Amino acid sequence: MARLPEYLRALHNLAETGHETVSSEGLANAAGVNSAKLRKDLSQLGSYGTRGVGYDVGLLIDQIEYVLGLTQRRAVALVGVGNLGHALAGYDGFASRGFRIAALLDADQERVGEEINGLVVQHIDELPRVAAEESIAIGVIATPAAAAQRVADQLVAVGVTSILNFAPCVLSVPEGVDVRKVDLAIELQILSFHEHRKASLTALPAAGGSALTALPGGLAVTESQEAIGT
Amino acid sequence: MARLPEYLRALHNLAETGHETVSSEGLANAAGVNSAKLRKDLSQLGSYGTRGVGYDVGLLIDQIEYVLGLTQRRAVALVGVGNLGHALAGYDGFASRGFRIAALLDADQERVGEEINGLVVQHIDELPRVAAEESIAIGVIATPAAAAQRVADQLVAVGVTSILNFAPCVLSVPEGVDVRKVDLAIELQILSFHEHRKASLTALPAAGGSALTALPGGLAVTESQEAIGT
DNA sequence: AGGCGCTTGTGAAGACGTGCACAAATCGCG
DNA sequence: CGCGATTTGTGCACGTCTTCACAAGCGCCT
Ligand SMILES: NC(=O)c1ccc[n+]([C@@H]2O[C@H](COP(=O)([O-])OP(=O)(O)OC[C@H]3O[C@@H](n4cnc5c(N)ncnc54)[C@H](O)[C@@H]3O)[C@@H](O)[C@H]2O)c1
Ligand SMILES: NC(=O)c1ccc[n+]([C@@H]2O[C@H](COP(=O)([O-])OP(=O)(O)OC[C@H]3O[C@@H](n4cnc5c(N)ncnc54)[C@H](O)[C@@H]3O)[C@@H](O)[C@H]2O)c1
Numbered sequence: 479m480a481r482l483p484e485y486l487r488a489l490h491n492l493a494e495t496g497h498e499t500v501s502s503e504g505l506a507n508a509a510g511v512n513s514a515k516l517r518k519d520l521s522q523l524g525s526y527g528t529r530g531v532g533y534d535v536g537l538l539i540d541q542i543e544y545v546l547g548l549t550q551r552r553a554v555a556l557v558g559v560g561n562l563g564h565a566l567a568g569y570d571g572f573a574s575r576g577f578r579i580a581a582l583l584d585a586d587q588e589r590v591g592e593e594i595n596g597l598v599v600q601h602i603d604e605l606p607r608v609a610a611e612e613s614i615a616i617g618v619i620a621t622p623a624a625a626a627q628r629v630a631d632q633l634v635a636v637g638v639t640s641i642l643n644f645a646p647c648v649l650s651v652p653e654g655v656d657v658r659k660v661d662l663a664i665e666l667q668i669l670s671f672h673e674h675r676k677a678s679l680t681a682l683p684a685a686g687g688s689a690l691t692a693l694p695g696g697l698a699v700t701e702s703q704e705a706i707g708t
Numbered sequence: 709m710a711r712l713p714e715y716l717r718a719l720h721n722l723a724e725t726g727h728e729t730v731s732s733e734g735l736a737n738a739a740g741v742n743s744a745k746l747r748k749d750l751s752q753l754g755s756y757g758t759r760g761v762g763y764d765v766g767l768l769i770d771q772i773e774y775v776l777g778l779t780q781r782r783a784v785a786l787v788g789v790g791n792l793g794h795a796l797a798g799y800d801g802f803a804s805r806g807f808r809i810a811a812l813l814d815a816d817q818e819r820v821g822e823e824i825n826g827l828v829v830q831h832i833d834e835l836p837r838v839a840a841e842e843s844i845a846i847g848v849i850a851t852p853a854a855a856a857q858r859v860a861d862q863l864v865a866v867g868v869t870s871i872l873n874f875a876p877c878v879l880s881v882p883e884g885v886d887v888r889k890v891d892l893a894i895e896l897q898i899l900s901f902h903e904h905r906k907a908s909l910t911a912l913p914a915a916g917g918s919a920l921t922a923l924p925g926g927l928a929v930t931e932s933q934e935a936i937g938t
Numbered sequence: 939a940g941g942c943g944c945t946t947g948t949g950a951a952g953a954c955g956t957g958c959a960c961a962a963a964t965c966g967c968g
Numbered sequence: 969c970g971c972g973a974t975t976t977g978t979g980c981a982c983g984t985c986t987t988c989a990c991a992a993g994c995g996c997c998t
Pocket of ligand 1: 557558559560561562563583584585586589602620621622623625628629644645646661662663795796797798799801
């Protein structure tokens, strides 16, 4: 389930604020989901809370971290140390959430040798050696779109089976390799769509427009968070 | 539909490579989705292709851009010009996809006055004035999680109804305000989950483990892209 | 003009996710 | 020890999304 990491983050927050147990409703609130959904997710997971009491925060954290495979600190290789790559390399949120940036790689000789956050940028051709030394589990692509497919192929070639792609393009990978994409422009465009929809609704409260102007009203967008509490 | 932006990007690619028309199958491939799904999405949209030929690329781009509300170049305010904020401010992919970064805001006096990409960082207290001047449509939050809710409140107070949040926390906003969240650690954790699942499957090909080790096999994660072609 | 191949648009079936509502279980307290 | 308050786990129904499959439509070639 894609919501498990969200629960995990909320649980860590709760643990830091001293809570030892939490009810499904409390955790659901903290994670921004329905309590029934949360209970169903957690029951799928096999972990058990105590009826009448709730869930043991520490136990649940361990359970979720186990299922997510976070018991081992996975090594991440970051390819493309440009504008975005720098920000990612300097981000401490990875380390605190179960990951270790094990290598920074770039094709630009100008960048090779640069040190960021205690790591030295290496040339992309070093990838096979680095992968062997560090047993890279996840590859992050932060290169321009034109280079992304090639980098993906290189990552796959050295045995990486999970890729996080920031370049705005679709990657072709062999079966068994997982790709997740983050595209900021797409996120903005989805927001823009909602803006447009909202504008159309207020401007034309009682239908009337052409098929085109009336259209945006009925479309749905998933994965969004709208209007949670106040 | 959340897939429209993906189609749009693929269409722009096709337009640049000289294609004038495209079949649903061709576009579906380029966007990494099923062709039937794509046709259904496009028919929902009301735009029409020509049977036996396909879709007119230029026309379809116009249609989708209209529905997404990209005919007007929306103004974006970026709050939190730190590690990540710098990368975003320096990113040219926004401008080319229908957006204009209209303001950079930060609470740190040290950062106020700094110029990035032709824009000067202003103090967050200037937000009301900036919003009035630039008619901000979308707010991007790139501050630490602890400040995110406060910033969101400030954005809402000046009339922003769409927020893109990079801070790892859930935001409470009034009804009618849309929030989308991007959390890189969550993306990595989902990949880690898949790694774990794959490892469990190869290690225990014929069941046998405890309930816990057997569990990761049956869980699904949406929004991912797995094994598309080769 | 007619037929043929190709492509769209869509009906229907199935899979999937969501949320309600309630029984079962546990704890605390009298 | 028993009862009530509380909370989990889940059966069920409903709506949505996905995919297949095919009829209808269009253009081209003869
Ligand atoms: N900067 C952002 O905020 C941002 C936001 C969203 C998406 N993106 C996307 O992220 C990607 C990177 O953006 P950026 O702003 O950092 O670009 P950038 O040009 O600053 O950095 C790209 C880096 O990749 C390196 N590179 C190029 N080809 C390579 C190869 N074959 N192997 C290894 N390294 C290679 C370059 O040397 C450069 O250092 C782009 O696809 C962009 O669309 C960036
Ligand atoms: N750097 C990354 O690659 C990365 C990746 C994923 C998520 N994030 C998240 O993005 C956020 C920012 O990360 P960062 O690395 O840029 O942090 P950062 O500390 O480098 O930058 C945060 C900036 O926000 C400013 N700020 C703080 N409070 C503010 C307020 N109330 N109003 C306006 N500005 C305020 C600070 O002055 C600072 O400039 C964090 O929540 C982080 O978890 C960052």
